[in-house]
Amino acid sequence: MPDAPITVAIDGPSGSGKSSVSKAVARTLGVAYLDTGAMYRALAWWALDRGLDLTDQAAVARAAHDLPLEIGTDPDDVTVRVDGTDVTEAIRQTRISSQVSAVATNLDVRAELRRRQRELIEQARHDHGGVVAEGRDITTVVAPDAEHRILVTASEEARLARRSTELHGGAGAELLAATRDQIVRRDRDDSTVSAFFVPADGVVGIDTSELSFEESVQAVLDVVQAGGAGLTSPAPLHTPETQESR
């Protein structure tokens, strides 16, 4: 645990590596991990489960206020529950990925989830000495006062190849085409409400296109340590075998 509470805010487009890298960084620093994208996904899942039309902005905003969400902030147990149902796997389905932007571009939804995210960050700082929080607007809107702010990017080509390999086990032409909607179209929609392609003032950009997973984790840790994480004894990096992917 760090000497003084830290928040590491990490943003980036889909497939840049922010979730897997953030989780590994949280483990290494011994702090909590907050996947804010999982909160938008959980709301999309719940709204669909209740038969809502995701384009009905008022109904989805009401659902955001009522959402009975429990989200784990332990990097080794990122279970997401909605009204007691474990939706950890279900929220990663293509059905959700392809529709979640309709929820994430709803400004009333964003205000409510932002409020919850700030509470979770404060609680993690108090209970666990800090948090690595990742998403699209953490460095700019949710936690602009974070001790460390990083934008993780990668070329469109690298991001498509990673997601295709993760979802379909390969990155051939057909598989890349099938993945395009989930990366390119979704980022285009999401970028209408958040700026996550270019680092804002004071945010450090890390391009992972040419980096291995371990190098990406190290690059983030270097930024945190250069900024003074107040660590007593950093834990060793996790080996590739223990890396979790989604």
Ligand SMILES: Nc1ncnc2c1ncn2[C@@H]1O[C@H](COP(=O)(O)OP(=O)(O)O)[C@@H](O)[C@H]1O
């Ligand atoms: N630097 C990297 N090099 C190669 N693959 C990576 C790298 N970072 C992440 N990955 C892999 O790419 C996939 C997408 O990463 P993920 O963390 O889910 O991205 P994001 O949260 O930005 O959408 C995962 O399978 C992950 O293991």
Ligand SMILES: Nc1ccn([C@H]2C[C@H](O)[C@@H](COP(=O)(O)OP(=O)(O)O)O2)c(=O)n1
């Ligand atoms: N802070 C955030 C986090 C995610 N979102 C949106 C953007 C995405 O379409 C969804 C899901 O985010 P998630 O990070 O799980 O997406 P990836 O699959 O990692 O690209 O939520 C957001 O608008 N703001």
